[in-house]
Amino acid sequence: MCRGDVQLPECRECIQNITAGLLDFCPNQKQAIAWYWNICMLRYSNKTILGTLATPPPGLWVRDTRNATSYEQFKASLRTLLDNLRGRAAYGGPLRKVAAGNVTATDFQSIYALVQCTPDLSPEDCGKCLIEAAKDIPRCCDGMRGGIVFWPSCNIRFEMYSFYNETRLQELALPGEGDGSNTTRIVIIIVVSIVACVILAVFLGVLLRKRIKRKPRETHETVDDIRTTESLKYALSTIRDATNDFSNDNKLGQGGFGAVYKGKLPNGEEIAVKRLSKDSGQGDLEFKNEVLLLAKLQHRNLVRLLGFCLEAMEKLLVYEFVQNASLDLFIFDPTKRTYLDWKRRYKIIGGIARGILYLHEDSQLRIIHRDLKPSNVLLDGSMNPKIADFGMARLFGQDETQDYTSRIVGTYGYMAPEYAIHGQFSIKSDVFSFGVLVLEIISGQRNNCLRRGENVENLLSFAWKNWRDGTTENMVDPFLRSSSGSMSDIMRCIHIGLLCVQENAADRPTMASVILMLNSFSLNGSTY
Structure with missing residues (x-):
């Protein structure tokens, strides 16, 4: 299911990304659910799920970390808005149960919200799901400026900025062809739009010809790109x-x-x-x-x-052709990862770091990869790492340091929090992904499903817990502990990985600092 205001191409892209993600991270599970940002969700099960209201677990919360002002008034305004939207969504029709709107809250600021149920629910079950999901807001986002509550059968999102396509939602709300007046109105809108597009196309054609004649040098870079390709x-x-x-x-x-x-x-x-x-x-x-x-x-x-x-x-x-395929086929395989002793793993970590530094600082372009993960690191015959898959990359000018996007791409678990929540990305976003990679290489475990006996937990939370408790050696792949690798070097790399995955982007080191630390024998947090 895609969010109600999402256009078809973006919906298709989201579903394909989320499908690939589920196949990677849930290869043997009988049932799973995943949400890709607030754009789409995918759920499958070996039991009947259509027409059945599902309540957590599982569920998921995402919140803005900034506090709202005059929270009591903010909370009351939000409750009123959600109550209004709930009824509109529940009775939205057999194919869509979505509603969005806004209300003026404290300090003349607006709250924007969108609620949606899976279309197979009855109006009664949709309303019930949204009521229960709204009860999660005080638990996940109390006093915050925004948040998202994901449930298998419905979701709620609220922000203090407009995040949805209001025009698209209005189009979906138009009555069917049985309403003659609206049909006439739609025909008129289409005809006027076509005429306007033709006039605009002619105008742009004339303007483009003039620009080509007057300023041929402006197309020089494009021509060079075409010649290169x-x-x-x-x-x-x-x-x-x-x-x-x-x-x-x-x-x-x-x-x-x-x-x-x-x-x-x-x-x-x-x-x-x-x-x-x-x-x-x-x-x-x-x-x-x-x-x-x-x-x-x-x-x-x-x-x-x-x-x-x-x-x-x-x-x-x-x-x-890179002979040894991708890194994930080694580090997550119980047999193959024994081939990766500490010397080889350290070589891979250093090579990835040098590749990212080249993208960020040493190439003629400044590039943010945005999808660094083990499956996008290939290994040649000598086990040298090569970063691959630049389809999600963004090009920066030399003076640019960060940017924002409403189109979140990449793989959850490797995304920096400021990117996953707010769409803000920078070189520090890649640094976060690199830190996750380092911890995975050392532990031999995926970041989202670290197995300890019968328990499964998040790798980053497990790493921070052991770092605080002074039991960091629990993070290390048992094969490395029994090999000839230097435990002090391994601990140093875990320290580097944790520096890279700090929640605040400003606290993370640059890749230049990372390489300096990798080649040093001691770490001093005051130097970055």
Whole structure:
């Protein structure tokens, strides 16, 4: 289910991302539920779930960490708004049960809220779900300026800024074709819109021709980009021959935007081909990102782009073939991770750090990766790490330090809190992801499902607890404890990882400081 105001392409993209995430993190579970920010949710079960009101567990809370002013008045205004929206959502119709609105609260500030139920619920169950979910607000977000309560059958979000597409919600609320006056109104709106678009297109065409004639130099950079990418083009027939027409025998894996295949060019060179999905209305932006970014990036710890193909509805990216596949296939495998002694793991940590530093400071572009995780780190024949998958990357100017987005992309568990909650990202967002990677490499456990006997808990909370209790060695992969690795070096890297995953972005070190610490024999918190 997507949020009621989300457009179809964004909905499709969210569902594909969340599907890939569930397959990665819940490979053997009989039932699971995941929420991707406040855009979509996906739930499956081995039991009947349609038409049945589900109450937590499981459930999830997300909150703004800033306090609201005059909270009693704020709370009363929010309660009034949610009561009003609940009835509108419950009786919204058989295909959508969503409502949004705002109310003026304290200090002339507005509160915006959106409530939604799964469309299979009856109006009575929808109302009941929203009432119970609202009772979670004092527990999760008491005195806060915003928050989200996720339940399997409904969700509530409130903020002190407009976060939903009001126009889209109004379109969904239009009556059906049985209402003659509204049908006429819709026809008039469509006709007027088409005429306006034609006039605008003609005007922009004339304006563009004038700009091209007067300022040809302005297109220089674009032309250079086109020339760069043109020189990297592969024919589709060449790629088909190299991969044996994308045979399953050559399939290396499946990612969020499609499958990856191994191939061999006529000159004997081995390649990896990422084939973007045809049936999804997405991937164009990510495809262009990777071609333009990777064509300009050269570093031994970044995967090398050899070329691309854009032909016959196919979008293909051609990379160097990296022999040992991705890092997650080693560190999360009980057998394979014994091959990664401390020397190799330390080498991998250092290589990833150098690759990120190159992206942040040493390349001609400043790039925020935004999706650093073990499956996006490839290992060559010598176990050197290479950062891959730049489809989510964002380009910064040299003087820029941070930006905001309403389109949250990446993988939960590796996202910095300021990015996951507020859409704010910077180089410190990648530093957070790197810290999670370091802790996973040392522990051999996924960040969201650390297993200790019968218990499963979050890796970061487990790490902080043991750090405070002076039992940090509990974090270390048992194989490393029994090997010849230096426990002092391992403890130093755990310390670095924890510095990187601090909640406040300003407290995290830069990647330059991280590399300095990795190559030092002592840590002094006063130096960063």
